[in-house]
Amino acid sequence: MSSQGLRDFRPKVHFTPRKGWINDPNGLTYIDGKYHIFAQHYPYDTVWGPMHWYHAVSRDLLHWEHLPIALSPDELGFIFSGSAVLDRENTSGFGSGDKPPLVAIYTAHGEHEQQCIAWSTDYVHFTKYEGNPVIPNTKLPDFRDPKLFVHPEGGWGLAIAAGDRICFYRSRDLREWHKTGEFGPEGNHSEGVWECPDLFPMSYGGETVWVLLVSMGANRKNHGARTQYFLGRFDGERFICERPFDAPEFIDAGYDNYAAVTFSGTPQPLLLGWAANHVYAGAFPTGEYCCCFTSARTLSLMETPLGGLRLAATPAADPYGAERPYAGALPGEVFCLWARGRGAASICLENEAGQVLRFGVSEGNEVYLDRSRAGARGFHADFASDWYSRMSAPRFFDGPWELELRFDRSVAEIYGDGGSRVLTAVVFPDSPYVSVTAEGNVSLTIRGEAEA
Numbered sequence: 001m002s003s004q005g006l007r008d009f010r011p012k013v014h015f016t017p018r019k020g021w022i023n024d025p026n027g028l029t030y031i032d033g034k035y036h037i038f039a040q041h042y043p044y045d046t047v048w049g050p051m052h053w054y055h056a057v058s059r060d061l062l063h064w065e066h067l068p069i070a071l072s073p074d075e076l077g078f079i080f081s082g083s084a085v086l087d088r089e090n091t092s093g094f095g096s097g098d099k100p101p102l103v104a105i106y107t108a109h110g111e112h113e114q115q116c117i118a119w120s121t122d123y124v125h126f127t128k129y130e131g132n133p134v135i136p137n138t139k140l141p142d143f144r145d146p147k148l149f150v151h152p153e154g155g156w157g158l159a160i161a162a163g164d165r166i167c168f169y170r171s172r173d174l175r176e177w178h179k180t181g182e183f184g185p186e187g188n189h190s191e192g193v194w195e196c197p198d199l200f201p202m203s204y205g206g207e208t209v210w211v212l213l214v215s216m217g218a219n220r221k222n223h224g225a226r227t228q229y230f231l232g233r234f235d236g237e238r239f240i241c242e243r244p245f246d247a248p249e250f251i252d253a254g255y256d257n258y259a260a261v262t263f264s265g266t267p268q269p270l271l272l273g274w275a276a277n278h279v280y281a282g283a284f285p286t287g288e289y290c291c292c293f294t295s296a297r298t299l300s301l302m303e304t305p306l307g308g309l310r311l312a313a314t315p316a317a318d319p320y321g322a323e324r325p326y327a328g329a330l331p332g333e334v335f336c337l338w339a340r341g342r343g344a345a346s347i348c349l350e351n352e353a354g355q356v357l358r359f360g361v362s363e364g365n366e367v368y369l370d371r372s373r374a375g376a377r378g379f380h381a382d383f384a385s386d387w388y389s390r391m392s393a394p395r396f397f398d399g400p401w402e403l404e405l406r407f408d409r410s411v412a413e414i415y416g417d418g419g420s421r422v423l424t425a426v427v428f429p430d431s432p433y434v435s436v437t438a439e440g441n442v443s444l445t446i447r448g449e450a451e452a
Contacts (some may be wrong), residue, residue: 006376006430009286009410012449013319014275014333015061015293021046021135022291023274023281024145024259027070027084027104027299028379029320031123035061037272038070038104039293040081046290047398048283051078051109061296061317070104070126071118077110077132081145083194083376085156085174085264086120092126092174094119103174105134105158107144112137113324113373114158117174135169135177136158137355145196147261152201153236159197159212166197166214168238181238183212183230185251190228190248193214196259199239200269204309210234211269211311212241213251213297215259217278223388225258226250229311231301238433243309248388249309254369254414257294260405269299270316275411275424279388283380285428286410292422295406295413302420304396312419315406326436331448333432337405338445345440349407349433357427359414361401367416367423368392375429396420407433 020043020054027038029391034057042049053071056064071079087095094101101119104126108116114133118126137143139304142163151157151170151346158177160170165184169177184194194216201208210233218225229251231243251260252273260273273294276284297313304310320336330349339347339360346360357374361367372389382388397403397417404415409432412421 006057006285009428010289011292011408011411013317013408014248014411015056016289016291017041018066019288020044020290021048022289023048024081025261025274026081026106028261028263028272029084029102030263030270031086031102032418033058033265036084036102036123037293037294040086041069043069046286046288051080051196053104053106053165054081067124067229068243071089071106071128074108074128076108076111076114076116078108080107080109080113081259082106083146083148085148085150087174090170091155092119094121095267096121105146105148105174107146108133109144113140117183127425129175131175133142134175142193144379147196147198148192148264149199151236152234153447157199159199161194161197161214164194166194166212166239180236181237183241187241188244188248189214190216190226190250191221192219192225196261198228198261199234200262200270200303201234202299208233209301210239213260215402223255223391224279225253226255227258227260228274230278231309231311235404249310252422252424253367254391254425255388256426257424260294262299271299271313273424275426280383282381284426285376285379292411294411297419297422300419302418304420306394306398307396307420310396310420312420313422314415315413319449321450325447326444326446328435330432330434330436331446333407333409334449335407336447337407337436339403339405339438340400340438341441341442343441345442346439347403347405347436347438347444350435350437351429351431351433353430355429357412357429357433359403359405359412360405360442361395362392365395365398366392367395367403367414367421369412369414369423369425371425371427374427382427389421391425393421393423
């Protein structure tokens, strides 16, 4: 139960730590039917502190088994963000018998930011490599968040954020690395220190399109911190953006999805992000824990009439029962509300205290979410400001629309037009929302949480 807020705000189907602070998801890996997640974690307080790696596993992305802390700070520094791969061919030599090693690469944040590795053959207990750091650094102030990927020409590739660009490296054994190229800082990108990159291929129309994700650090133009994406190709040494957008394009038009990266080992790209914003996350009124993750999302490429080729995201797990017409009462605090309409419309969730979470489609054909009256706001001045209260983005379609609102106690996620637009926002209503009203040409259906 929350010890700081008015009530328990812990989501039920979004991942949270048992206690303490959590931020960026790290080391996301799918192995033998289990999803492994690691995360930036401070176990001794509900604010950011010396970073460790949290560890949990799940078979359905909804129910989680919490495991011992995987990595703790050492003489090289705090354990900052990174990634992991299952080294099935034991290229690293860390394997034991017929058990391939899970190899993690992370940033050691000390006097300098340097890249280190650790491995595990039971996928729970990790051993740090005695030869760390494997990519030393004494010059760059920002050099972090290594993301592993299978290199298209064999071996392993690595993307590292370096201030205002992404650096690419290659290795045959995950121990010895050499730099191959860079992307940035030129081009149409958002402001902020570049962080938490990801690079992966997707198939579209018989071709391979490479997607580069870059989390752009906190600044006012970004409304805090947000994750941008680029579409192009990877020539084995560097990423080339071949499909520039008119303006920076984010994976999420909401303000509470940062440091999002994909799992290794899944047949389709599966994304998980931090459902918070560095600007105000440390003040959340959530008691013994602070912050959660977004829902896991399956990614696809979608050709849109108003936006061309775009990245779309849809929920990967479904905790809900059968769909039925909305009849005037919400089925608890975990539900999926479908709104289907044409033209401008406003849908409002309201609680007994008169607090309202509003979303819909504007006269200007934008998907929007307004949390200005949705619940507690006084815990942080920026969270309470008009600047962070309303979020919106233009649709990539004309005509009829569909919005899917997934709500989980204190997390709202909107998937619009097949996931071509997504908005994520946290809210802290004083009491549960109990009713929904709609204005405009719109129909509502609802699904409640299914029986476990």
